[in-house]
Amino acid sequence: MPEAIELRGLTRWYGKRRGVIDLEANVHEGEVFGFLGPNGAGKTTTIRMLLGLIRSSSGTARVLGLDPWTDAAALHRRLAHLGSDPGYLGDMNAASLLDYLGALRGLPRGAWRRFAERLELDPSVPVRKLSRGNRQKVGVVQVFMGPEPLLVMDEPSTGLDPLMQREFLALVAEARAEGRTVFLSSHNLPEVERACDRVAIIREGRLVKIATVAALVGDHTRSVNLVLGSSAPEGAFALPGVTVLSSTGQDVHLMVRGDVNALIGRLGDLDVRDIAISTPDVEDLFFRYYEGTVAGSEKRDLTTEQPEAVRGEAPR
Amino acid sequence: MIGLAFRLELHRSRVIAVGLAIVVLLYGGLIAALYPILLANTAMIEDYMKLFPKEIMAGFGMTGSLADPGIFFTTYIGSFLWPVVAAIAAIVLATRPSAADADRGWADVVLATPLTRSRHLGAGILGQAVVLAALAFVTVGGVLGVGALVGAGFDTGRFLAAAAVLWLFGCAMAGVTSLVAVITLSRGAAAAVTAGLLIAMYLLNIVAQVQPDLAWLGGLSAFRYAGVGALIDSGSVDWVGVGVFAVVAVAGWAASLVLFRRRDLLP
Numbered sequence: 001m002p003e004a005i006e007l008r009g010l011t012r013w014y015g016k017r018r019g020v021i022d023l024e025a026n027v028h029e030g031e032v033f034g035f036l037g038p039n040g041a042g043k044t045t046t047i048r049m050l051l052g053l054i055r056s057s058s059g060t061a062r063v064l065g066l067d068p069w070t071d072a073a074a075l076h077r078r079l080a081h082l083g084s085d086p087g088y089l090g091d092m093n094a095a096s097l098l099d100y101l102g103a104l105r106g107l108p109r110g111a112w113r114r115f116a117e118r119l120e121l122d123p124s125v126p127v128r129k130l131s132r133g134n135r136q137k138v139g140v141v142q143v144f145m146g147p148e149p150l151l152v153m154d155e156p157s158t159g160l161d162p163l164m165q166r167e168f169l170a171l172v173a174e175a176r177a178e179g180r181t182v183f184l185s186s187h188n189l190p191e192v193e194r195a196c197d198r199v200a201i202i203r204e205g206r207l208v209k210i211a212t213v214a215a216l217v218g219d220h221t222r223s224v225n226l227v228l229g230s231s232a233p234e235g236a237f238a239l240p241g242v243t244v245l246s247s248t249g250q251d252v253h254l255m256v257r258g259d260v261n262a263l264i265g266r267l268g269d270l271d272v273r274d275i276a277i278s279t280p281d282v283e284d285l286f287f288r289y290y291e292g293t294v295a296g297s298e299k300r301d302l303t304t305e306q307p308e309a310v311r312g313e314a315p316r
Numbered sequence: 317m318i319g320l321a322f323r324l325e326l327h328r329s330r331v332i333a334v335g336l337a338i339v340v341l342l343y344g345g346l347i348a349a350l351y352p353i354l355l356a357n358t359a360m361i362e363d364y365m366k367l368f369p370k371e372i373m374a375g376f377g378m379t380g381s382l383a384d385p386g387i388f389f390t391t392y393i394g395s396f397l398w399p400v401v402a403a404i405a406a407i408v409l410a411t412r413p414s415a416a417d418a419d420r421g422w423a424d425v426v427l428a429t430p431l432t433r434s435r436h437l438g439a440g441i442l443g444q445a446v447v448l449a450a451l452a453f454v455t456v457g458g459v460l461g462v463g464a465l466v467g468a469g470f471d472t473g474r475f476l477a478a479a480a481v482l483w484l485f486g487c488a489m490a491g492v493t494s495l496v497a498v499i500t501l502s503r504g505a506a507a508a509v510t511a512g513l514l515i516a517m518y519l520l521n522i523v524a525q526v527q528p529d530l531a532w533l534g535g536l537s538a539f540r541y542a543g544v545g546a547l548i549d550s551g552s553v554d555w556v557g558v559g560v561f562a563v564v565a566v567a568g569w570a571a572s573l574v575l576f577r578r579r580d581l582l583p
Contacts, residue, residue, distance in 0.1 A: 014582075051428050054580040073432045081428035089328065103320050104429040152428075303532020 002029040005050065009059030012045050019045040022059065027183055027198075029149075032176050034196035034213075035185040039129035042205040043185040044084060044226040046155050050183070051081055062152055074178055080105070084185075086135070086201040090128030094138045097127060098145065105146050115141040118167055133159040133235045144171050151175060155187045169195050223278045224254040224263070229271030236270065239263055318435045318442075321426075325413075332408050333447045337454045344458035349390045351385075351468045368570060382503035385470050386548030389459065389478065391532050392477030394544050402486035405448055410493035411503040413440030414572070418501050418581050422495040427581065437498075437576045441569045444490040452483035474551055477517050478544035481554075483573040485542045489514070492566025498572045498579060514538075 005027035014166035017177075020042035027033040037043050048054045049085045050063050052072035063066055088097055098112035116123050121137040130138070136159040143151055157165045165188075175182055186192050192199055193213055201209040209216070210315045228250045237244050241257040256263055267275070354361060361382060365373060380387045413436055417423040426436055456479035463470040489510060497506035517537040523536030534540045541557025 048424075048581075051424075053424060053427065054582065072427075073430060076428055079428070081424075083421060083424050083428075085421060086425050086472045087417075087423075088425065089422060100320065100324060101425070101429060104317060104426065104431045106430070 003027065003062075004029045004031075005033075006062040007046075008061075010046070010049060010056050010061050012042075012049060012054065013057045013060045016315055017206045018042075020202070023202075023207055023209055025200055025207060027113075027181060029178065029181050030179045031197040032182040032184060032195050034173060034192035035202065036184065036187065036189065036192055036199055037185075037202035040188060041202045044154055045204060045205075046184055046202070047083075047152060049185075050152060051079075053248040053285070068141060073197075077105075078148055078150055079150040080143045080146050080148040080155045080274060082156050084158065085112075086139045086142075088127045088135065088138060088224075091126055093124050093126050094130070095123035096139075097138065098123070098142055101142055102145060105148075106108070107146055112141045112145040115144050115171075118171075119164055131159075133161060133164070136160055137164065140168055144175065148180070149277075150181045150183070152183045153223040156184065156186070157188055157191055165191065185300075195285075221255050221257045222260065224256055225274075225276040226252040226254070226267075226270075226272060227274040228252065231271050232270055236266060239266060317431055318439050320557050321431060321436055321551075322442050324440045326446065326469075328412070329409060329443055329447050332405060335448060336405055336451055339383050340397065340401055340451060340455040341458040343397055344393060345462040346434060348459040348462035348468060348470075348518050349376030349466055351388060351463060354388070355380035355468075360449040369526075371417070371526040371528075380545065380549070383547045384545070385468070386474075386478075389475070389548055390543050390545040393455060393459065394478070394482065395539055395542060398452075398485070399514060399518070399539070399542070401451060401455070402448065402482070402489055403510060405451060406444070406486060406489040406493045407503075407510050409440070409444045409505045410490040411412075411497040411506045413437045414494070414576055414579075415503040415506055419503065423581055433577050434573055437494075441490075441494065441572070444494070445487060448486035448490060449483050452479045452486060455479065457483065471548065474548045477553070478548050481544050481561075482559060482567065483540070483548065484558060485538065487565035488538065488561040488568070490507045491565040493568075495534040495562050495568045498576045501579070501582065517579070521525055 003026045005025070007023045007025045008022040011021050023046065024158055035043055035046070040119075045054070049056050049061055050068055052068035055069050062304050063075055068075055074164050086102065088247075092100070094116070098116075099109050102109070102111045112123070114138075119137045121134060121140060121141060125134075127135060127138065136157070140156060140160075143153060143156070160168060169191065172182055172184070176197075183194060184192065196213055198210065198212050199209050199216060231249045232247070232252060237252070237254060239262045241259065243255045243257075244252065245255055246253045254263070358381065365382070382388050382391060414423075417426075417436075423436070427433060453476070456475050460470055460472055460475050462468075492513065493506050493510045496509045497503065500506060517539055520533050520535040521539035524531050524537065524540070538561070541554060541560050543554070543557075546552045546554065
C-alpha cells in the first residue's frame, strides 16, 4: 500500500529537552490519520519535521516519498498545511491573505470563495479584527482551497463552533473521498473519532498506540453493571478478561476486556434483573493510554509498548 | 513567486517607510531652511566653534566650516540623523523575514507553501534595499528641496551621490542585522546587537579622533567611512568607504540566505 508519510525512528531533541523519540508510523495514501496527544506530547514537533521546518536529531521521515528537509520545495507543492495558531498578518483582510497564499500555491484568484461561503467567513474583515473562531475559519479555508494530495493540520477545529466543526468534518470527508490524505493532529477526541480512519496516540514524545478507530473502540474494556435477583455464587465471574470491580450481593460491577461471549453465557445461568453495558469512546481510550492504566486495576508500561505499525500492517 | 513576496514585503513596510520619511523630510527641511542663517553668521559661529577642541569637533563630523554644505550635511544629517533612521529601518525590516516572522508564526504559513526559504528571505532583503534607498533619497531630497526654496545653492548631483553613500551605509547595517537575526532568530537580540554596534562604532570614531594614539581604531568604525563632506564639497568619493559598506551589506545578506536555508525554524 503506498504510504503518504513514513516515520522511521524519528527523534528530535531540543538540547536535553525531549521533543519526540523514536517515532515509527506509516500514514497510508488516501486515509485520514489522527494524531492524538495532550499539549507538550510532541505533536507540533512532529508536524514541524514533516514540513521541513526543523530537522530530526535522528531517524527519517518521508512525506509523499520526499525528504521534508532536503526536498522541501518539491514537497510543499504537494501539501497544504494549517498550523494550530497561524500567524496571519493582521492588517490584511481574509480575501487578500487567501489570494496571496493561493497565488504562492499557483491557485487562481478567489479559489477560496466557495469554502469561505460554506464556512460563513466574511472575507472583507482585517484578520486582526476576526475572532479566534473566524481566524481559524481562514485557516480551514486556506488548507482546503487547493488540490494538494496531502493536508497536514494541527488542531484545525480549535475555536470553531459546533456547526462549523460539522462543516469542517464534511470537508475532511470530501477530501478523503477525493483520495487525498489528511494528517490531523488534535486533542478534540470526538472529532478524531468521527473523522479518522486510524489514530496514533502520542504520550511524552513516544507513540504508544496506532490503530484504526474501529479497532481501538473494539479492543477495549467494557463496563458492565448488573442487578441480580439473588446473590451470584462464589466464582461466578471467574472468566477470562473479566474483573469484578465491586459486588454488594445483588449489585455487581464488572470490567470486561475483549470477547464478551463467555460472560453472556454465564449470565444465562443467573437471575439477571437489569444490565447496563457502556462502551468507551476514543476519549476514554485516550485518557486510559495517557494515564497508563487499562482494565481497571491492571497497569502496563505504555512507554515500552510497541505501536501496532511496528508489529505489522494496521488494518484500514 | 519572489515578485509576489517582494510586493507583500513592500506592503508590510509602508508604515515604517512613510513614518521615517516624514521624520527625515521634516528634519532635513528644517535644517536646510536654517542654512542661509548659518551662512549669514558664519564668522560668529566659527569664532564660537574655536572654543571647542578640534578633535572633538572632528569626532562629530565637523572637520571644516559649517558653512561648507558637505560639513553642514554631515554634521546634522550624515553622522546624526541618518544613522539613527537607518538603524531603525534596518532593525525593523531586516529582522522581520526571519526572527519576527518565525516568532509570530507567519514563517510557518508561507514556508509551508512552494515559496522557498531563500525566496522568502530574498524578498525581504530586496525590500530592505528598496526602502533604505527611498529613505536615503527622501532625506537628501528634503534638504535639496528646501535648500532650493531658501536659495542655499546646494549641488544637486553631489547631494544625490551622497544619498547613494547613505544608502550603502544603511544596507551595511541591514546586512549585519539580517545575519544576526537569522543566527539568533530573536528580534530583540538582533536589535540589541545592531544598536550596540552602532553606538560602539560611534564612540570608537570619537575616541580615534580625540586620541591621536588611538587613531587606528577609527578604521574599525563605520562612521569613518560614512562622512560625505568631501564628496559634497569637493566631489571626491571615498571609494574605500563605498567598498566597505558594499562588501559588508552583500556579505551579511548572502550569509543570511545561506544560514536561513539550514536553520531550524522554531516558534
